[in-house]
Amino acid sequence: MTRKNTIISALILIIFVLSLLALLPVDSERLGRKGLHLGLDLVGGVHLVYEADVSENATEQVRNMDRAITTIQKRIDKYGVAEPIIQQLGEDRILIQLPGFTDIDAAKSLVEQTGFLDFREVELNDTGEPVTLGDYLAQEPLQFIDRGESDRRVFVAVYYDTEGNQENKTVAFLEDVNGTIGLADAAGSPVGNAELQEYTDSLSWIAARGNEGTHLTGEFLTDAAAQIDQSDVVPQYVVSIEWNSQGSFIFDQIASQLYNAGEYGSPQRAIGIFLDDSLLSAPQIRQQSYQGSGQIEGSFTPNEAEELANLCKSGALPMPLKQPPLYQEKVSATLGANFINMSWLAGLIGIVLVMIFMIAYYRLPGVLASLALIFYGALVLALFKLIPVTLTLAGLGGFILSIGMAVDANVLIFERMKEEMRTGRTLGAAIEAGFNRAWSAIRDSNVTTIIVCIILFWLGSSIIASAPVMGFALTLGIGVIVSMFTAILVTRTLLRLALHSPLGRKTALFSIDRGKK
């Protein structure tokens, strides 16, 4: 028994240390972004629920929802919102949560806008070489290098992530506003040369136009689909696109221009596909004429091909969203800042008061229960961080409530112990009997709370994904489950340790005589 107890003690100590290791960097940041996930009510943000206007059949509808979500995701990504949540809710609804982004009107127009798909080519200078942002930055005053094209330029920087995948980022625009040509940043605000110096290599993209000057846009596209190209030795995922008759005509004219502009593989031969001014893909033109259909190649994964096809096809959202949104909520950040500290204070005061109460009433067992409570707090918070659980005010409330409830198991055990000792058992026997007999009560008493937590989580997630309700249900549920473990295992182990130490001989520390009767 003692040997087993030593192993369990060691195990508890290890779990405690691991919990602290997982948790402690938070302490330095006081619940900063990198630490625990904080809900909208704490960091501020926007919560929207839209209903899609769907009239097609069910299977089509589901596919369309995926496309709508991808499209919205792309749009939001441009704004650099940290950890946005964009999900399908139920059959035909879309949930959008933007933590830290409090401009609800901007968020709504971003989601509700109809996306614009267009095709662009790289601007060339007099000698037929690609024009970069650096070329424009070197100019004073600014003027268009390709005089024939007076519409705006889009500058795209190319990055490679750690896995070598190419990522495109629109860094600037060059636009003629009322006769003055000026540079603007990605959000459209005027920007000085100095801020753009790091992007000098970014290519300048201009509208791809047919011989009549018609800009090739998504309007001329009839279909886009991911396919497997079997013609190569290794089958490749490609995106095939279909044009309508006018589009086919314009596209062939553009293909012929680009084909003759440079070598295969050079920027001159690329056709850029842009959605809302973001470069989706820039495939190479391989032939002078496509006659209505073409393929975008690249080392796509099936998902990437599907996504690109969706974006090309949708451009705009695949279906309109009903306006106004079914649910909209905006919380300003200033409201939350204070509450984080207050919640921690409340939690701390709650824990300390409970400890004082337990120690005053149960003496040594109370001290051990308090140690178990500290262990409990560390373990639960570590779990919140690792899972991660998004903490809202109500979620913190659930955690704090669970502290009060966690003690219940100990109270049940200690009361039972006292009774066993009154019937004449020794301390050791009373401890074991106390645990054995109290266990069924502890288990039973947590069943209903867990049932309720499951129902509440469903209720919270069912319609608008209410973060407070879900957060409360989750934190309380986790708290209750962990508390069963800490009450039984930790308190029992600590009590056994105390029993075999010199403390075990001082029965007064176990407050046996304080009982009634």
Added chain:
Amino acid sequence: MFDIIGKRFWFFLISGIIILVGIISLLSAGLPFGIEFSSGSMLTVKFEEPVEYDQFKEELVSLGYTDAIIQSAGEGQFLIRTQVLTDAEKTQVESTLTNRFGQLSEAQFTSVSPQVASETFSNAIIAVVIAAIGILLYVTWAFRRMPRPFHYGTCAIVALVHDALIAMGVFSILGAILGWEINLMFITGLLAVIGYSVNNTVVIFDRIRENLTKGIGHNFEAVVNNSLVETLSRSVNTSLTTLVVVLALLLFVGATIQNFVVVLIIGIIAGTFSSLCIAPSLLVVWDKKEWGRFIPGRRFSDKKA
């Protein structure tokens, strides 16, 4: 030794009065449903300069929002609740207010469409019903070895209904006086507390069962009272520790989750009272068939402790 059960009719009287007041309030004032259940928009605006409530209200009325509920929420800060506002209407309200009272910032805005509100309402009811069924199944299971499971189960459920009625009654009164509203968090708090407090009842009933099988005491009332006293320190301590942390929540976090925390507090107090004083007492009343005592004017002769 305490004689708790002997005072049972006092407990029934206390509960009865509180519930009666609550029911009167529920019937006359009803439950104050928030926009989550009844749809509408809620806008909190904050002015840089202090603004008089009356002037603020006057301005909104002149805009045509005669039904709007306006609450002062601190210095230069107001909460406006209206029907669902369109973007244009919201812009108009904000610009009119800015013209009149100076720069304002929008601290919070929530808008719930009628569709979402009615779905939330029906799902809340579904949740309450499922929770009730879940608790009922649990109670049936927990009392499967009881001598008369139906009695025990029914008394535990009556205690729950008692807690829910008190919480709703108190919120109806708070709604009428302070303008508090019932939202999803109210339901959440209520279910959490009910789920929690049913355990107190179960622990006490469990002890009654244990003592009955031991055969201590010949009189059912005495056994119930003994069991109650034996588990009293557990019941009180558990409720106290929970109450302490919830009070800490109320004092330090308050504000936006105030209503929620108050439901928890009411629920814990009512739940403790019902599991200590109401549920076991009802058991005894049932056992002794004392129902006649509840009917005024009819003396019950068999009453003997």
